[in-house]
Amino acid sequence: MKFVAAIFCAVVLFTGIITVDRNNFKTCEQSSFCRRCRKVEHNNSPFELVPATLNTYSDSITADLVNKNNGHLFVLKVEGVQGDVFRVTIDEKTPLRTRYRVTDALKGPVKPDVIKVTESKTELTVTCGQNKAVIHASPFKIDFYRNEVLFVSANAKGLFKFEHYRTKPEKSEAPAEGEENKETEVPKDDVDNEPGAWEEDFKSHHDSKPNGPEAVALDFTFPQAGVLFGIPEHADSFALKSTLGSEPYRLFNLDVFEFELDNGMALYGSVPVLYGHGTKGTAGVFWMNAAETWVDIYNRNSQKNVLSSIVNMVAGSDNEPLAAHFMSESGIVDAFILLGENPQNTFKQYTDLTGVAPLPQQAALAFHQCRWNYNDEKDVMSVSENFDVHDIPMDTIWLDIEYTDDKKYFTWDSRTFPHPLEMIGNLTARGRHLTIIIDPHIKATNSYYVHNDCVDRNYYTKNKDGNDYDGWCWPGASSYPDLFNPVVRKYLADQYLLENFKTTTNDVFIWNDMNEPSVFNGPEVTMPKDNIHNTEMGTYEHRVVHNLYAHMQTMSTFDGLLRRGENRYRPFILTRGHFSGTQRYAAIWTGDNMAEWTHLQASVKMCLTQAVSGFSFCGSDVGGFFKNPNAELLERWHQAGAFQPFFRAHAHIDTKRREPWLFPENTKLVIRDAIRKRYTYLPFWYVMFYEHERFGYPVMRPLLSHYPHDPETFAIDNQYLLADRLLVHPVAQEGATNVDVYFPRHSATGDGDLWYDIDDYTMIDSVGYVTVPVNSYKIPVFQRGGTIMPKRERVRRASTLMKNDPYTLIVCLDRSQEANGTLYADDEQSYDYRVGKYVYAQIKFTKNVLSSKIIDPSATFDTLAWIERVVIAGLDKAPQSATLKTSSKRITLDVIKNERSYTIRKPAVNIAEEWEIVLNY
Incomplete structure (x- = not known):
């Protein structure tokens, strides 16, 4: 039978004759732990803090939690982590066996931060820098504040669940005659007799479950958020949708044949980090658990689209905050609360914990x-x-x-x-x-x-x-x-x-x-x-x-x-x-x-x-x-x-x-x-x-990264930023002759930036949607005013052959006639850059002077690469010439006027030098 099943799967994969068979993959209802966690009664948490067990340390506190329904004890630990982060762990106090704790996701040991603790009769406050965690004793809940503003609450919905390890109960005796239908009263958290608790079948497969029920779950609310996003990998929208009345998002690495779009089915990867963003700020939760995990999303406007939810949030209507409910089959509760204030800082808090993509070889890009x-x-x-x-x-x-x-x-x-x-x-x-x-x-x-x-x-x-x-x-x-x-x-x-x-x-x-x-x-x-x-x-x-x-x-x-x-x-x-x-x-x-x-x-x-x-x-x-x-x-x-x-x-x-x-x-x-x-x-x-x-910041970024106060950007996922310099809107509609590109504003009613079409430097000085014509060659990409872009315009058969080729600098000015950018170079394949063999330059245009200054003077790199051309767009007036100044020379350069830009040809200065080009009027 194994052979037949394998051959069938292989034939399907080779021929591509069918799409995904949903019957091959579980629903939440077919997963017993997900089903149990989802059934937890809202706002009726049986967990309480035991204040007398509090222990205070320089960087953390510990205290016991008790499940009132069965008296089982757990240990809560709240730690201050450097970089405006809190870490919350919950584990059994005396487990029958040690539960698994994820360590390999982190790039290294977590760096602790100093905390201060204050107590009252009903709550405990842990302060770390400008942030604080207020722990409520009964029912158990933790509120996380940044600058006295509440950004995240844990267990506000009372959905915390921790199925402690237990011994398998013996089979109960058959009921006496006449008592078959008599209901037996059991504790609210007793799962021993629920289907799937101790063994579970799915299709022809049997899961023996020798440790029995061991799920952990916790809800997080985001009072300031107008949108939730994260928890890849799913073939769905950037903004997470409400799962009320539908399947939760699933995190369980699977080979899903011909995956479907626009749903939360599990795919190849699982990254359990989630962010909530609104006009008042950003926060995140990293749920560090490697077991199968389902995530319910609670949206105040579950029957409306994401944009409607955002509009209502901005208008102040509907007071129920967005929330997420993490449900994992096993492990412990180990959650990092990211209080980064704005999107970029919050993304960096996550990469400070888990690491970044190291600089690849040039050929890989x-x-x-x-x-x-x-x-x-x-x-x-x-x-x-x-x-x-x-x-x-x-x-x-x-x-x-x-x-x-x-x-x-x-x-x-x-x-x-x-x-x-x-x-x-x-x-x-x-x-x-x-x-x-x-x-x-x-x-x-x-x-x-x-x-x-x-x-x-x-x-x-x-x-x-x-x-x-x-x-x-x-x-x-x-x-x-x-x-x-x-x-x-x-x-x-x-x-x-x-x-x-x-x-x-x-x-x-x-x-x-x-x-x-x-x-x-x-x-x-x-x-x-x-x-x-x-x-x-x-x-x-x-x-x-x-x-x-x-x-x-x-x-x-x-x-x-x-x-x-x-x-x-x-x-x-x-x-x-x-x-x-x-x-x-x-x-x-x-x-x-x-x-x-x-x-x-x-x-x-x-x-x-x-x-x-x-x-x-x-x-x-x-x-x-x-x-x-x-x-x-x-x-x-x-x-x-x-x-x-x-x-x-x-x-x-x-x-x-x-x-x-x-x-x-x-x-x-x-x-x-x-x-x-x-x-x-x-x-x-x-x-x-x-x-x-x-x-630590992302390379590819949603618009809200740099326009966090513009609600229109929150759900946009058909265009994006590369760093803060390019805005990209791919043509992704068949037969398109134009695309509607959104140019964001800095606040709900404020101005936006200047943008320049990278092909002809047409300037766009407006906010909102602009219809951009496209032909078969056109890729709608725009450089932000105020930035400087390094390019190489001599294209060879492979990037490895372009190593010593000259650079072109594209300078797009903002309304103040200024721009900034950077240029970086090394040998493009080794780790020598980590021991100071590179050049990293800050390039700046201000007061009609374009200059390059080495950012790390102690770093050195011998290169033949030089500046071949400078293109400046957005100048208010036409320069007559330009003067190149270095430590060893002073040269007059011609300035060529183009339709929408000016070109300075062959400054011929090495990229590892410091220099300036002065525009002459």
């Missing part, structure tokens, strides 16, 4: 070409050569699973790829890279050394009976390494070392896929929850760590690639499964999408949500993975991808080949134009990712 699969070495080289023939830049070509020897990773098919090192060398000689896929499932055959090692060394995940777990995936019979064991992670990391994987080089990038983990014949196409892992903290069921499995694989891969390059080269990894903190190791994409306009539109929404949740390095399969896009959709998707962080074309094995030159000439030219435009902006992408690592 360029264009990637992929499909399942390029057939052989000749095919790979033909594709590479044709990009050159048609003058289309491309940095990386990708190989899917068919390159391997019978789906055995770390091997090559000797028939189709007999000379991998030669192939890799040929690509490298052209300035290009190769990416290969490595999935976590291991083909269970005695002819495979990795399988033999894992069996001999006891490295596989175990089933509930203690035997090696056997499932089905691409190789057929497969087993799954226990990635929670650090010894196993090191073993897999070692396989990437050049002495082991001898047919690769340091120029090969890695793609980790199917790592949710995907198990074709498993429950919900994944691993059984009662499987067993050996973690650093002890032995735990898969149910408590499920959402971390992919995270552990990327940790292992990153370690292997880092050591492969002797800690010199920056690894590039793409992963499908992910959790909070995975951004420290890998980029992500939105998974197996479809060649449909709605999926193009969804790519913006999904990557926006990921960006504010730590994952700045996000993109989608350009063109759609399943089905065949028509020419217009392919053109528009390349244009959209050119302005998203990760830019890769990819397609299913059964789709028609899509290389640009296979389409009519006009389509090829449109795609070529979009890709080349991406390459001109690579210096901007590079500085954005450097500043992301340095400062």
Whole structure:
């Protein structure tokens, strides 16, 4: 039966003949813990603080909580965390066994902050800087204030639930005759006799649940919020919708075949951070739990759209605040309360905890070409050569699973790829890279050394009976390494070392896929929850760590690639499964999408949500993975991808080949134009990712990030900002001849910024919606007035060949005739920048002087790159000439008037120098 199920799943995946089968995935009602948590009575919490148990420390307090219904005790801990953050943990006081605590999501130990504690008869106040947490004793509730304004309340709805560990009750005796229908009175929190408490079936799968019911849940309200957003990954709107009367949002890493749009079904990743934003400020909650989690969203206008809710919030109507109810199957309550005041600060608080995407190699930010699969070495080289023939830049070509020897990773098919090192060398000689896929499932055959090692060394995940777990995936019979064991992670990391994987080089990038983990014949196409892992903290069921499995694989891969390059080269990894903190190791994409306009539109929404949740390095399969896009959709998707962080074309094995030159000439030219435009902006992408690592702010940002007082921006998810410099509105409607672009205001009634069309510097000086005409080449992108953009306008076949090419500076002035920007450069592939080998310059225009000043004078970097051109838009009057001043020279430069801008040609100053250009009138 396993074989039949696996073959059926494989056939479905290969043919693409059906869409997602909802019956393969649970609803909340079919998940017993979700059902129980959702049934908790509102505003009737049985939990109380026990004041006599209070312990006060320099950075935290602890106290007991009691469940009045059964007398069970828990320990509450409230900590002050540096950066205006509170941490709340709740665990059993004397559990039958230690409950799992997530640690790997955090980038390092949490930095404590000093607190002050004051008490009254009914409440306890913990003050940390300008913030405070007011703990109410009965019923238990915590209110979190910033500057005396209430931003978050925990358990305000009274939905806190903590199912303590217990021994399994013996089966009760049959009722006496005549008493079959007599109701037995049980405590309100008694779940022992509820269906699914001690064992649960779903379809043909049985979950043994040896530990019984162990769910934890807590609600959070956001009194100042007009919109809630976050908790990716879902193919839904940026603004979270009310779940009243529908399914909660689900966080449970799953391989969902041909996923649907506009719902909260689980997808490949789970990032349990949620934000509430309103005109008075922003707050967030990071629910650090790796078990299956459902999140209910309570919206004051559940029957109305998000915009109606925002309007009512601004108008002061309807006093019920927005709220979220987190419900997890296991673990403890471990929540960080983010009180960042504004969106950017709050996003940074989260990345301060979980980390940022490290600065990638420049090549990773360029264009990637992929499909399942390029057939052989000749095919790979033909594709590479044709990009050159048609003058289309491309940095990386990708190989899917068919390159391997019978789906055995770390091997090559000797028939189709007999000379991998030669192939890799040929690509490298052209300035290009190769990416290969490595999935976590291991083909269970005695002819495979990795399988033999894992069996001999006891490295596989175990089933509930203690035997090696056997499932089905691409190789057929497969087993799954226990990635929670650090010894196993090191073993897999070692396989990437050049002495082991001898047919690769340091120029090969890695793609980790199917790592949710995907198990074709498993429950919900994944691993059984009662499987067993050996973690650093002890032995735990898969149910408590499920959402971390992919995270552990990327940790292992990153370690292997880092050591492969002797800690010199920056690894590039793409992963499908992910959790909070995975951004420290890998980029992500939105998974197996479809060649449909709605999926193009969804790519913006999904990557926006990921960006504010730590994952700045996000993109989608350009063109759609399943089905065949028509020419217009392919053109528009390349244009959209050119302005998203990760830019890769990819397609299913059964789709028609899509290389640009296979389409009519006009389509090829449109795609070529979009890709080349991406390459001109690579210096901007590079500085954005450097500043992301340095400062922690997202690269791709919702409009509310910089226009937090404009309610219209709260729900907009069809356009976005890149840093605070570009506004992007992809054309995502079939047959569009114009798009309505929203230009935001700084307050509900205030002015906006000046914006300049990047193609011709047309200035837009208005707020609200503006209809922008588009032709087949047009990508509506606007540079904000007051910013300076670095570009490179000499496009070569690969970004690695542009390293020493000159820069163009695009200066767009604000109403005060000023502008600021930055420029960053290093060797584009190593970690030498972390030891001061880089140049980082502040470029400023004020009082008719454009200047460049080195931000970190102690950093040095030898570069041949220079400033070739300066374009200034928005000048009030025409300069006659310009004077370049450096420490060693003074030169007069010509100023050329264009239709809407002025160009200063060939200042010819090295980017590592300090200089100024004075406009002469």
